[in-house]
């Protein structure tokens with residue numbers, strides 16, 4: 001018998017990515033140490049991007065997040081739908097932006113790429129696969145509703161949809 005409720009993704013089906021290996025935007029170049037991103041001033045040293053003072057000898061190179069934003073190639077997407085959009089649109093967007101600020105302060109590469117507002121949905125695209133989940137969890141925690149996560153099989157990509 002078919003259940004009318006779509007099955008929740010089980011933890012077993014979720015993929016845990018090693019970012020540098022699976023994100024093509026992180027794997028594509030070997031960076032000088034230190035490097036600074038001319039787009040956001042994130043600093044790359046010892047194999048990772050972080051916020052900090054710009055070293056004098058840093059070479060300029062766009063970080064993977066700025067490169068994705070420039071190319072308009074997201075790694076994640078959150079779709080918000082349902083009746084709450086009409087009445088709570090600003091609140092929901094503020095929640096998403098707040099989660100981005102928290103995430104980005106620790107992880108410079110995890111950011112909102114774009115927000116597209118349509119009459120019946122809001123589409124938030126991200127530069128990574130962690131922020132969509134964080135936003136989805138926060139929406140679900142604050143407003144309940146239906147949360148669905150779909151990891152792409154072969155790609156570094158996460159699609160989250162939240163409906164209420």
Ligand SMILES: [Zn+2]
Pocket residue numbers: 037038039040041042062063064065066067
């Ligand atoms: Zn950058």
